[in-house]
Amino acid sequence: MLQPMQRTNAFPTDHGQPLMLTTEQQAIVHSQAASAIIAALAGTGKTTTLACCAVQALRAQPDARILVLAHSRAGIQAFQHRLRALVHQVPGQLQVTTLERWSARTLRQRDAGVRFVADPVELRQQAQQALLELEAQLQRQPDERISVPAEVDMQAFWAFNRAAKKSLLLQRVQEAGGDLAAFCEEQLLDYTLARIFCAYERLRLDTCGDVRYYAEGDCTYALAQEEDTALPAPYDLVLFDEMHDLDLAALTVLRRLLHDPATRFLGAGDFNQHIDTQAWSVFHNQLHQLADFLPQTTATLPLTQSRRFGPAVAQAVNRWFPVGMQASAKRYSTVYRWSYQDDADCIRQLLQAQASLSARDGATPAPLTVILRHPHEAAALEWAVAAAGQVASLHGLPHFYEERELALLLGLMYAHGLQAPDWKSSPCPLGPQILERFIDGALYFGKGRVDTRQEDSDLPTMATQMHQHPQGIWRFLIGEHTAQGGRRNFAAFGNFLHLPLALQDNAQALLQQADVWGLFAATPMPHAEAQRLRTRVQGFIDLVAGLTVPQVLQQIDSMVQRRQRLQHTGQPAHFQILSIEQAKGQEFEAVAIPFLAPGRFPAPVPHALAFVERNRLYVAMTRARQRLWLLEDARHPIQAFEA
Numbered sequence: 001m002l003q004p005m006q007r008t009n010a011f012p013t014d015h016g017q018p019l020m021l022t023t024e025q026q027a028i029v030h031s032q033a034a035s036a037i038i039a040a041l042a043g044t045g046k047t048t049t050l051a052c053c054a055v056q057a058l059r060a061q062p063d064a065r066i067l068v069l070a071h072s073r074a075g076i077q078a079f080q081h082r083l084r085a086l087v088h089q090v091p092g093q094l095q096v097t098t099l100e101r102w103s104a105r106t107l108r109q110r111d112a113g114v115r116f117v118a119d120p121v122e123l124r125q126q127a128q129q130a131l132l133e134l135e136a137q138l139q140r141q142p143d144e145r146i147s148v149p150a151e152v153d154m155q156a157f158w159a160f161n162r163a164a165k166k167s168l169l170l171q172r173v174q175e176a177g178g179d180l181a182a183f184c185e186e187q188l189l190d191y192t193l194a195r196i197f198c199a200y201e202r203l204r205l206d207t208c209g210d211v212r213y214y215a216e217g218d219c220t221y222a223l224a225q226e227e228d229t230a231l232p233a234p235y236d237l238v239l240f241d242e243m244h245d246l247d248l249a250a251l252t253v254l255r256r257l258l259h260d261p262a263t264r265f266l267g268a269g270d271f272n273q274h275i276d277t278q279a280w281s282v283f284h285n286q287l288h289q290l291a292d293f294l295p296q297t298t299a300t301l302p303l304t305q306s307r308r309f310g311p312a313v314a315q316a317v318n319r320w321f322p323v324g325m326q327a328s329a330k331r332y333s334t335v336y337r338w339s340y341q342d343d344a345d346c347i348r349q350l351l352q353a354q355a356s357l358s359a360r361d362g363a364t365p366a367p368l369t370v371i372l373r374h375p376h377e378a379a380a381l382e383w384a385v386a387a388a389g390q391v392a393s394l395h396g397l398p399h400f401y402e403e404r405e406l407a408l409l410l411g412l413m414y415a416h417g418l419q420a421p422d423w424k425s426s427p428c429p430l431g432p433q434i435l436e437r438f439i440d441g442a443l444y445f446g447k448g449r450v451d452t453r454q455e456d457s458d459l460p461t462m463a464t465q466m467h468q469h470p471q472g473i474w475r476f477l478i479g480e481h482t483a484q485g486g487r488r489n490f491a492a493f494g495n496f497l498h499l500p501l502a503l504q505d506n507a508q509a510l511l512q513q514a515d516v517w518g519l520f521a522a523t524p525m526p527h528a529e530a531q532r533l534r535t536r537v538q539g540f541i542d543l544v545a546g547l548t549v550p551q552v553l554q555q556i557d558s559m560v561q562r563r564q565r566l567q568h569t570g571q572p573a574h575f576q577i578l579s580i581e582q583a584k585g586q587e588f589e590a591v592a593i594p595f596l597a598p599g600r601f602p603a604p605v606p607h608a609l610a611f612v613e614r615n616r617l618y619v620a621m622t623r624a625r626q627r628l629w630l631l632e633d634a635r636h637p638i639q640a641f642e643a
C-alpha cells in the first residue's frame with residue numbers, strides 16, 4: 001500500500017501538529033553555512049526559524065552544545081515561547097540567555113568571588129561618590145570646560161555610562177590619541193559626564209586594579225575590553241536573535257565567542273527594529289560591517305513574508321515606512337485608522353476599541369494591548385480604565401501613584417483631611433506600598449535627598465505603621481516623627497496641611513491653592529528631570545478635576561485592589577499597557593497605538609537619532625496579529641517616513 005507522501009516542509013513538533021515551514025525557512029533550517037545571518041522584516045519568522053534550527057541541530061546531534069543569545073530579556077522570552085511551541089522540554093545543553101548574563105556567568109566561572117551589584121541605592125551612592133572624586137580632582141587641577149553639578153542627574157549619568165560602555169568609549173579615546181576633551185567635542189559628547197564616568201570607573205577598581213563590582217552592562221564590557229582573542233566557548237552552534245540591537249562591545253565579545261571555526265553561527269535581525277541608540281547598525285546596506293566582524297565568511301539568508309499578520313497590517317506599515325512589507329493573503333487582519341480631537345477623545349476611543357473586542361469575542365476576550373511612547377501617558381489611561389470599572393496591567397511602565405512626587409501629594413491630600421473635628425481613626429486608604437513611596441518623597445523633597453541606607457530600609461516599617469495608625473502621617477509631616485530629625489525643612493508640608501478644610505471637597509482646587517511647585521523647588525534637580533516631574537504632576541492635577549479628595553483616594557484604592565485581585569486570580573486584564581521596549585519581540589492579537597502625532601509619537605529627537613524614533617513606531621505597529629488601531633491626532637496626522 002502506498003504511504004501518504006511525507007511533506008518535506010513539515011517540521012515535526014512534540015505537540016502532534018507539525019509546523020509547516022516556508023521554503024525560505026526550510027532552507028535556513030537545513031543550511032550548512034558556517035556563518036549566516038537572516039536580515040528580515042518584523043514577523044517574518046526569524047525567532048521561530050532560529051528555534052527550529054536549535055531543535056533541528058539537537059535532532060541531528062543529541063549532544064550538540066547550543067548557545068542562544070538575544071539582546072534583551074523580552075527577546076529571550078520570545079525565543080523560549082517559540083521553542084515551547086516545538087518541544088515539551090528544553091534539553092540542558094541548550095543555553096538560552098542574554099549576552100550580558102552569559103558574560104556574567106563567564107566571569108563568575110573564572111572567579112566565584114566576583115560581586116554583582118543591582119541595588120539602585122548602592123549604585124546611586126557610587127555615582128555620587130564619583131562626583132565628589134571629580135570635584136577633588138578639579139581642585140587639584142582646575143578645568144574651565146567643566147561645570148560640576150550639585151547633584152548627579154542619575155538618568156543622564158546612567159545613560160552615559162551605558163552608552164560609553166557599549167561603544168567602548170575609553171578604548172576609542174585611546175585610539176584617537178587619548179585627549180578626552182577633544183574626543184568629546186568631536187563626537188558631541190558631554191565632557192562633564194565623561195569625566196564623572198571616568199571617576200566612576202576608577203571607583204569600580206580596588207587598589208590592585210581589580211574590579212570591585214559589576215553592574216548591569218559591565219560584564220559584556222569587561223569581556224570586550226580583554227586582550228585575549230578567544231573565549232573558552234565550547235559550542236557547536238551559536239544562535240543570536242535581535243542582532244539589530246548589537247553594539248560595539250557586544251560584537252567584540254561575539255567575535256571572540258565565534259573564534260573556533262568548528263562553531264557554527266546563525267544570527268537574525270531587522271534594521272527597522274533597531275531602537276537602542278547605542279546599537280551598531282549592521283543592516284540597511286551595512287551588512288558587510290558585520291561580515292567584517294565575524295571570523296567566518298557570512299552568508300545572508302532571506303525571509304520575505306510576514307507570518308504574524310495579514311496584508312492589511314503590511315499595507316499600513318508600507319504606507320508610513322517604505323520597507324516593502326509582504327504578508328500572506330491567508331492571514332486575516334484589520335487596521336482601524338481613527339482620528340482623535342484631544343487626549344480625552346483618544347482615551348474614549350481606546351475604551352471603544354476594547355469594548356468591540358468584548359462584543360466580538362465573547363466572555364473572556366484577550367486584552368487590548370496599548371503601546372505607549374511616553375511613560376507619563378499611562379496615568380490618564382489607567383485612571384479612565386479604572387473609572388470604567390475595568391483593569392489595566394502595566395508592563396515596563398510605573399503606576400503613577402507609586403511615583404514618589406505623586407505619592408507625596410496623595411499623602412498630603414489625605415493628611416489634610418485629618419484636621420476634620422469628626423475624623424475617626426481607621427486604616428489609611430493608601431496602602432503600605434504607596435505610603436513607602438510617600439515617605440521616600442517627603443524625605444527626598446523635604447530635605448533634598450535620602451542619604452543613608454538606614455533610612456531606606458526603614459521605609460517599609462514606617463509605611464506599615466502609618467497605614468495602621470494614620471495619625472503618624474500627620475505627625476511625620478509636621479515634624480514630630482523621630483525619623484524626620486531636626487535638619488529637614490518640612491515647613492512647606494505644614495502649610496499644605498493647614499489649608500482650609502473645605503478644600504477636601506475639591507481635590508483639584510486643593511492642589512491649585514497649595515504651593516505644589518514650591519514643594520519640589522528646594523530639591524536640586526537637572527532640567528530634564530524637573531520637566532518630567534512637572535509633566536507628571538500637572539497630569540495628576542488634571543486627572544483629579546471634579547473629584548473630592550476622598551473620591552480620589554477611593555479611586556486609587558480600588559485600582560490597587562483590582563490590580564492585586566488580578567495578580568491573585570491570574571485573570572486577564574481588560575487592557576495591558578506596554579512600553580515599546582517591553583513590546584519588542586512579542587506579538588498580541590489586538591494592539592492599539594494611541595496619541596499618534598508628529599512631535600509626540602514620533603517624538604522630537606536630534607536628526608541623528610530620527611531613525612530610532614521611526615523604528616519605535618515600526619516596532620509598535622508590527623506587534624499586532626489580528627487587529628491594529630492607529631489613533632492619530634485629527635489636526636496633525638503622521639507623515640510617511642523617507643526611505
Ligand SMILES: Nc1ncnc2c1ncn2[C@@H]1O[C@H](COP(=O)(O)OP(=O)(O)OP(=O)(O)O)[C@@H](O)[C@H]1O
Pocket residue numbers: 019020021022025041042043044045046047048049082270273306307308584585586587622
Ligand atoms: N512556518 C510558519 N507557519 C505558521 N506560523 C509561523 C511560521 N513561522 C512563523 N510563524 C508565526 O509567525 C509569527 C511571527 O514569527 P516570529 O516571532 O518568529 O517572527 P520574527 O521575525 O522573529 O518577528 P519580530 O522580528 O517582529 O520579533 C509567530 O506567531 C510565529 O508563530
